[in-house]
Amino acid sequence: MDQKQIQMVFLFFFFSLLDEDLAIQSTQHTIQKLNKSKADINNQHIVSELIKQLNAVRSTNRLNRISKEQRDFIQMPSGVSLGAWQQYHRESSSEDMLAVLLCRVLRISEYDVAAGLNVSKGTITHRLSRGLRELGRLITLGESLA
Amino acid sequence: MPRKKEYSDFMARELLLDFYEGHLDEVRKQALEETLRASEDLRDDLRALKEGLKYIDKLSESKISTRFFETVNEQKKSEQGLTARWRTLPAKYRLAIESSAILFVIILIVALIPQEYLPWKSDNHFYLSEVNRIKNTNDVEISESTPNTTIQAVESSERKQSEAIVEEPTNLTTTTMLLVNGNDKKTTPLPSPLPIATPSASPGGKVAAGKGEIYRLYMSSDNTEKLTPEVVQKILELGGVKAGEVQLGWMRKTGSYFHFSMPQSNYQSLTQYLQNFGPVRIVREPHVRVMPEGTVRLILWIERNGSENTDDDSSSERAD
Numbered sequence: 001m002d003q004k005q006i007q008m009v010f011l012f013f014f015f016s017l018l019d020e021d022l023a024i025q026s027t028q029h030t031i032q033k034l035n036k037s038k039a040d041i042n043n044q045h046i047v048s049e050l051i052k053q054l055n056a057v058r059s060t061n062r063l064n065r066i067s068k069e070q071r072d073f074i075q076m077p078s079g080v081s082l083g084a085w086q087q088y089h090r091e092s093s094s095e096d097m098l099a100v101l102l103c104r105v106l107r108i109s110e111y112d113v114a115a116g117l118n119v120s121k122g123t124i125t126h127r128l129s130r131g132l133r134e135l136g137r138l139i140t141l142g143e144s145l146a
Numbered sequence: 147m148p149r150k151k152e153y154s155d156f157m158a159r160e161l162l163l164d165f166y167e168g169h170l171d172e173v174r175k176q177a178l179e180e181t182l183r184a185s186e187d188l189r190d191d192l193r194a195l196k197e198g199l200k201y202i203d204k205l206s207e208s209k210i211s212t213r214f215f216e217t218v219n220e221q222k223k224s225e226q227g228l229t230a231r232w233r234t235l236p237a238k239y240r241l242a243i244e245s246s247a248i249l250f251v252i253i254l255i256v257a258l259i260p261q262e263y264l265p266w267k268s269d270n271h272f273y274l275s276e277v278n279r280i281k282n283t284n285d286v287e288i289s290e291s292t293p294n295t296t297i298q299a300v301e302s303s304e305r306k307q308s309e310a311i312v313e314e315p316t317n318l319t320t321t322t323m324l325l326v327n328g329n330d331k332k333t334t335p336l337p338s339p340l341p342i343a344t345p346s347a348s349p350g351g352k353v354a355a356g357k358g359e360i361y362r363l364y365m366s367s368d369n370t371e372k373l374t375p376e377v378v379q380k381i382l383e384l385g386g387v388k389a390g391e392v393q394l395g396w397m398r399k400t401g402s403y404f405h406f407s408m409p410q411s412n413y414q415s416l417t418q419y420l421q422n423f424g425p426v427r428i429v430r431e432p433h434v435r436v437m438p439e440g441t442v443r444l445i446l447w448i449e450r451n452g453s454e455n456t457d458d459d460s461s462s463e464r465a466d
Contacts, residue, residue: 007210015205024217059237073214080204104202129163133191136198 001031001041008106012050014074015101017057018089026053043108047116051098084142088135096131103128153181158188162195358436358443361413362429365420366401366449373423373448374402380419384412389443404446413442420446 001009009030013023030053034041037049076082089097102113103124110128114121153161158181164170165178182188232240256264367373378395381404388394390405408416420426437443 003215006215010210010214011208024214056236073211073217075209075211077204077207080201080208084201085205100198100202104199105206105208107206125163126160129160129195132163132198132202133159133194134198135201136194136196139197139201140194 001034005041005046006031008108009046009050010073012101012106013054013057015085015089015105016054016098018086020073022057026057029053043112044115047102047108047113050102051117084135084139087142088138091138092131092134096127096134099124099127100131100135104132153177155181155185155188158182158185159191162188162192166192166195166199358433360431360433360435361442361444362431363417363420363444363446364427364429364449365424365447366451367423368451370397370402370448370450377402377404377420377446377448381406381408381416384416385409386412386416386444390445399450401447401449404444404448406446407437407441407443410440410442413444416444 006027010023010027013026013030014020017023017026030049033053034046034049037045098117099113102108102116103110108116110121110124114124117124158178161170161174161178165175170178182192235243374395374397381394386394386406386408388405389407392403392405394404394406396403417426417428433443435443
C-alpha cells in the first residue's frame with residue numbers, strides 16, 4: 001500500500017472513532033490485512049476492509065474519546081474545528097456519517113463506496129445528501145448559538 | 147415540446163446535492179428551481195447542504211504529520227505486546243477469559259477458607275440404609291452402616307410379610323448388660339450364653355461413637371400374646387411414645403417388637419417391670435439420632451419361646 005492509501009485509512013479511523021490510539025491500531029491492523037490479501041488493493045477493497053475493522057473495533061471498545069496526550073498526528077486546516085464533527089458524530093446515524101466520510105472527506109467515488117458497502121449507488125447518494133444536510137444544520141445551529 | 151417536470155418535496159430534496167453541484171440537466175434544473183421557489187423548507191435544506199459541504203471540503207484538507215509514520219513503525223514493534231493484543235480481542239473472548247479468572251479466584255478462596263467457617267458446613271453425619279429383598283421370601287432386611295459398628299436395625303415398612311432381624315453389636319463401643327430379677331420365677335434361660343455386664347472401653351459405660359444413643363432390650367416369653375398388651379400398657383403409662391413406623395408391640399411370628407421413646411426418668415421403672423417376666427438383656431449403642439434431653443429411645447424385642455432361632459451374639463437372627 002502506498003503512503004496515500006495509508007493516510008486515507010488513518011483518516012477514516014480517526015474521524016470515525018475519534019480515538020487516536022484506536023485509530024493507529026486499527027490502521028495497522030487494516031494495512032496488515034490488506035497487504036496479506038492477494039487481490040489487488042483498490043478502493044472497493046479498502047472500503048470493505050475499513051468497514052469490517054470499524055465494526056470489530058466498535059464491538060470491543062468504548063469510543064468517542066480523544067486521548068489526553070495530544071499527538072498532533074492530524075493537522076487541521078486553519079479555521080476548522082473538530083467540535084462540529086464530534087457533535088455530528090454523536091448525533092447522526094452511522095450510515096450517513098460513513099457516507100460523508102468516505103465520499104467527501106476521503107474522496108472515494110460513490111460507485112466504489114457502494115460496491116465496498118454492498119449497496120446501490122442511489123443509496124449512497126441518498127445517505128450522503130442527508131448526512132450533509134444534517135451536518136450543515138448542526139453547524140448553522142452551532143453558529144447561531146455562539 | 148418537452149413535458150414540464152414537477153417535483154415533490156421529497157424528490158426535490160433528493161436532487162438538491164446534484165442541483166448544487168451542477169449535475170442536473172436543464173429541464174430538471176428548472177423544475178427544481180421552481181420547486182425551491184415554492185418551498186421555504188427546501189431552501190433551508192439547500193442552505194444547510196451548502197454549509198455542510200463547505201465544512202467537509204475544509205475537513206478533507208486535513209493532513210497527517212510525519213510523526214504519524216514514526217509512531218506507526220514504533221507501534222509495529224509493540225503490537226505483539228499482551229496489552230495491545232488484549233484490546234483487539236473480540237468482546238466475547240475477553241468476557242470469557244475475565245469471567246473464568248474471576249471464577250477461579252472464587253474457587254480458590256472457598257478452598258482456602260477453613261471449613262468451619264463455611265455456612266453450609268454441617269456436623270451431621272448421614273448414614274446409608276439399604277433395603278434388600280431376600281430370595282424366596284418377602285422379608286425385608288434393613289441394615290444401617292455406621293462407623294465402627296455393624297448394627298442391623300429392626301424396622302420394616304411391610305407389616306404383613308416382613309420379619310424382624312436382629313443382630314447383636316460386636317464392637318466395644320456399646321454396653322451390654324443383663325438384668326435378672328432374682329425373685330422372678332418365670333425366668334427362662336435364653337438360648338445362648340450372654341456376656342455379663344461388661345462396661346465398654348469407655349469409662350463409666352459412656353457411649354463412644356455417635357452423638358445419640360439407643361437402648362435395645364431383649365427378653366423372651368412363653369406367652370407373648372398375653373404379655374405384649376401388658377407391656378404396651380406399661381410403656382404408655384410411663385410416658386412412652388411410639389418412635390418408629392410400626393405400632394407399639396408389633397406382633398410377629400417370632401415375637402413382639404416395641405420401638406418407642408420415653409422420659410429417661412422412667413427408664414428404670416420400665417426395666418424393673420420387665421424383669422418381672424424374665425431376664426432382660428440391654429444393649430446400649432451409639433446412634434446418629436439424638437433425642438431431646440431427658441428422653442431415651444428404646445427398642446424392645448420380646449421373643450416367643452419355641453420359635454426356631456439361634457440366639458448367637460455374632461450372627462443375625464431370623465424368625466420363621
